[in-house]
Structure formats: C-alpha cells, structure tokens
Amino acid sequence: MTIVPPAFDEPRRPEGPRDPGDAWVVADSGERYWGRFGAAGLLAVDAERGVLLQHRVAWSHFGGTWGLPGGALHEGESSIVGALREAREEAGVPDGAVRPRFTSVLDLEIWSYTTVVADVQTPFEPVISDPESVALEWVAIDDVESRPLHPGFARAWPELRRLLEERxxxxxxxxxxxxxxxxxxxxxxxxxxxxxxxxxxxxxxxxxxxxxxxxxxxxxxxxxxxxxxxxxxxxxxxxxxxxxxxxxxxxxxxxxxxxxxxxxxxxxxxxxxxxxxxxxxxxxxxxxxxxxxxxxx
CATH class of the missing domain: 3.40.50 (Rossmann fold)
Structure with a gap:
C-alpha cells in the first residue's frame, strides 16, 4: 500500500487547507481508493420517496455514475460523523434530518468504506452544494438498479436493499x-x-x-x-x-x-x-x- 497525493480526478474541495485524509490509497495491484483514513457515504432512506442518490460529475472517479454522497474521512473521525458531514457538504442534508439505522463496512485491510444507512426523520430537499454532483435525486428503491451505478455501490446494493427490509x-x-x-x-x-x-x-x-x-x-x-x-x-x-x-x-x-x-x-x-x-x-x-x-x- 502507498499513499499518493491527489490527481486531476480527485473529488474537488473548496479553497483552503487540505485535510490529510484527502489522498489516494494505492494497493499493490495498482487499484486506487480515495481517503487515507478510509471513506464513508450516506444512504438516506425516505419512506415515501426512496433513497437519495448522487449523479457524479464526469471528471470525478467513475464519473457519470450514480452513487452516494460521501467521501474521505478526516483523521480520527467516526464513519457516521464523516458520512453525515460529507452528505451535508455535498447534498445539503440538514443536521438532525436523518437517524442512522445500520452501517455496512467494506474492509479491504488497506482501506475501508462505510455505508451509513439512515432513515429520514424530517423531510428535506437535497441541494447541490459543491462541484462533485451533476444531480441529486430521490430514487424509488425498485428503480435504483436501472441507473448506471458506481461499481462499488452496484456491488453493495443487493445486500443493502435486502437489509432495508429489516429493523x-x-x-x-x-x-x-x-x-x-x-x-x-x-x-x-x-x-x-x-x-x-x-x-x-x-x-x-x-x-x-x-x-x-x-x-x-x-x-x-x-x-x-x-x-x-x-x-x-x-x-x-x-x-x-x-x-x-x-x-x-x-x-x-x-x-x-x-x-x-x-x-x-x-x-x-x-x-x-x-x-x-x-x-x-x-x-x-x-x-x-x-x-x-x-x-x-
């Protein structure tokens, strides 16, 4: 495993000091994973409207696909705090609008990604608040697989969908x-x-x-x-x-x-x-x- 500085297709951030977590983790096989301390994303679930998905801008990693608002964790930051922070920054998810129901972790030893599944407590409309999104939409659960999904999310979705039936x-x-x-x-x-x-x-x-x-x-x-x-x-x-x-x-x-x-x-x-x-x-x-x-x- 190596840590490399961001490249042209990194998730773009506002001007200011860069967080040390904003770096690629590169496996011996050459595969790259964003987030020196791992990454997390929010799967917000609305009982009426479905799940909130992000259409990723073309220049981003796997641009043009649909996935979750999320990104690199800060050093010492919990996955839930990080997922909610990223969702607020990328999709305007208000503080207190969702309540976590469960997490699902992909652990590759050199890097991990945590999906935080949370139920909407106070309905809200997502807002594109940074350059990483082409669109943000509530998508009916039955329609998710009809979208071109981010490969990681596509692999995780069948099990996540099954677990959405559980409380x-x-x-x-x-x-x-x-x-x-x-x-x-x-x-x-x-x-x-x-x-x-x-x-x-x-x-x-x-x-x-x-x-x-x-x-x-x-x-x-x-x-x-x-x-x-x-x-x-x-x-x-x-x-x-x-x-x-x-x-x-x-x-x-x-x-x-x-x-x-x-x-x-x-x-x-x-x-x-x-x-x-x-x-x-x-x-x-x-x-x-x-x-x-x-x-x-």
Whole structure:
C-alpha cells in the first residue's frame, strides 16, 4: 500500500487547507481508493420517496455514475460523523434530518468504506452544494438498479436493499435494568430512568449479535417505565418512553407485541425470568439480559 497525493480526478474541495485524509490509497495491484483514513457515504432512506442518490460529475472517479454522497474521512473521525458531514457538504442534508439505522463496512485491510444507512426523520430537499454532483435525486428503491451505478455501490446494493427490509427494536424493562446497578436509583427513580434513557440514545449493537447482516445496528428503543419513574420527561431523541398505567410487565409485553406486529426484529431486555418467558412466547421476539445491555452502553 502507498499513499499518493491527489490527481486531476480527485473529488474537488473548496479553497483552503487540505485535510490529510484527502489522498489516494494505492494497493499493490495498482487499484486506487480515495481517503487515507478510509471513506464513508450516506444512504438516506425516505419512506415515501426512496433513497437519495448522487449523479457524479464526469471528471470525478467513475464519473457519470450514480452513487452516494460521501467521501474521505478526516483523521480520527467516526464513519457516521464523516458520512453525515460529507452528505451535508455535498447534498445539503440538514443536521438532525436523518437517524442512522445500520452501517455496512467494506474492509479491504488497506482501506475501508462505510455505508451509513439512515432513515429520514424530517423531510428535506437535497441541494447541490459543491462541484462533485451533476444531480441529486430521490430514487424509488425498485428503480435504483436501472441507473448506471458506481461499481462499488452496484456491488453493495443487493445486500443493502435486502437489509432495508429489516429493523431492530429494543424494549427495555427500565426498572430491571436500573435496579441492576447500585447507583442510588431508589432515591430518585425518575432521575435514574432519565440517565438510562440518555445512555440508550444512539446505542449501537454489533450485527453478529443480531444475526441479520450489516456491521452495526442502531435500534429503535422503547423504555418502559412504571411507578415513580413515570415522571420521566419525554426523551427528545431516539428513545420512546412508554409509561405503564398498571403492571409494568404487562406494558412491556404489549410493547413487544406491538413491535413484532410492525415487522421489527424485537429484543426484550430484562433479567426477570417470568417476564422473559412471556416475551419469548411472543414469537419471534428474543430476550437479552440487563447485563448484556449495560455492557453495550
């Protein structure tokens, strides 16, 4: 592997200091990959309009093809942060408009590319904001393969399309998870539940633990609270608060049933054996322990 300076067909950037990640990685075979620290792109998914694709300008690498807004990662930058930054720079994707659902990583050892698949939370119109795009379009999922696709995206698309049918949901027994940690929760149950909700926002689960492909998943989270913890304020981001009107276990099972009915891959989180048995009876829901969850926060 060698690192070479940019050539004429590099992605063009605004005038100013060049980031050290903006360089070609050249394999021993001669193949070139853009991004000294790897690269990432955003596959934004709109339930009504399809996926956002970028028509690449002719002078770019594989110019004239359709692919994803994306580019080289900065040194020390996570793939999600990098993909969202590039999508903002290249397609005007507003901050907070999408929520990551899963990632898929192509790892060539000398270089990697991460596709960040994210659901649109606030509809937006893409804006061509740099010279790398001829067009930006929402393309129906069934029509993607009719476009001349970037070779890398073309290879990845069949598996990405299959995974677009999948969703992951965690239904969390707040009392059980909070009670497994001796942090004074009994003095302020609503406060303890609030701290747990904050930690759950954006929790990532490795795909092999779920058995559904991809690299890492960012599940939808339902946090079921009862008793004094019902005073918990609504969480502003990726955690839905479910307040049990009566028995907490009944509310948890009802939420599991609701999520299973929506087609999600559902994981109930509790270490209560009786409740775990009830959740498993709602097939195909699975159960994970409070300790399993805490290890991932």
């Amino acid at each position: 992951v949901a965690l239904v969390v027994d707040a009392a059980n998870v909070v009670g497994s940690v001796p942090d004074g929760w009994w003095k302020d149950r609503a406060g303890a539940a609030e701290r747990l909700a904050g930690r759950l926002d954006g929790v990532a689960i490795a795909a092999p633990e779920l058995g559904i492909g991809g690299t890492e998943w960012f599940p939808e989270v339902s946090l079921v609270v009862e008793g004094q913890a019902r005073a918990l304020d609504a969480h502003p981001h990726g955690v839905s608060i479910v307040r049990a009107d009566a028995a907490g276990d009944d509310a948890i099972v009802a939420e599991v049933e609701k999520r299973v009915g929506s087609g999600a891959n559902v994981f109930g989180v509790t270490s209560d054996r009786e409740l775990a048995d009830r959740i498993r009876r709602t097939e195909p829901a699975q159960v994970r322990s409070a300790g399993w969850l805490l290890e991932r926060l």
